Amino acid sequence: MAADALSRVFSALADPTRRDIVARLAVADATVNELAEPYDVTVQAISKHLRVLEDAGLVSRSREAQRRPVHLEAEVFDLMTRWIERYRRQAEERYRRLDDVLRAMPDDVDPTPPAQTGAPA
Amino acid sequence: MAADALSRVFSALADPTRRDIVARLAVADATVNELAEPYDVTVQAISKHLRVLEDAGLVSRSREAQRRPVHLEAEVFDLMTRWIERYRRQAEERYRRLDDVLRAMPDDVDPTPPAQTGAPA
């Protein structure tokens, strides 16, 4: 437990049932019983899933009579997309750069530190 | 055991060490020992992490003498971003629509039944 935010979000979405719940909540808020209905698990199990999603900041639950309408909080998605995009871009960038290096092959004046080619002193 | 691809990817990235490995691989390919060096866990533990990343399709390992250079496969990221974007967009869309409904609300008398297009008689 007590992992960082990003871990909690990724972890929360690593479960198919929870992803499905998120998908359904994207359409409309719902109560725990409504959410539990389609699956053949107990409502308690769904309650636990919702707790996980809530801890990840993916959903919020408000009180409305004895019902607890569950609401999707889509902002957290940004946390993930930012992380993903960052490294994907970096990987692409690197790919492109490698391409350039292979294409050019000059005397270099390359700012890449680990360029320890068996260069003469 | 996280049968589907999406679950495996999310699950793989739910671990901080594995995310860190991905981050480092975005910069450059690396061997298992190189990857293990910064962390104070055994190289076997890292080997296991790499297996998880590989099963998720996030990295690939090639054979090169006795070394196994690990390479980031960034395409899988798309799988996640597509999923995320889909539901975020849906949630935003719905949010916008709800806004319209609230804005059009005459007085109160909230109807329990779903989306009655405000047809004020």
Next chain:
DNA sequence: CCTGTAGTCAACCATGTGGTTGAATACGGT
């Protein structure tokens, strides 16, 4: 051929997680 280096496999342990059942709590309706 033998040794050192890189990596994986296997067995094991502690803890986390998804599921269950059963009891408790919080309200609304009558």
Next chain:
DNA sequence: ACCGTATTCAACCACATGGTTGACTACAGG
């Protein structure tokens, strides 16, 4: 006040996961 409905809490179980140690395989090179 009481009952039923909605939801959570608690204890428990099976199994996955991250970590360990120790043995094993694969290969380069003296």
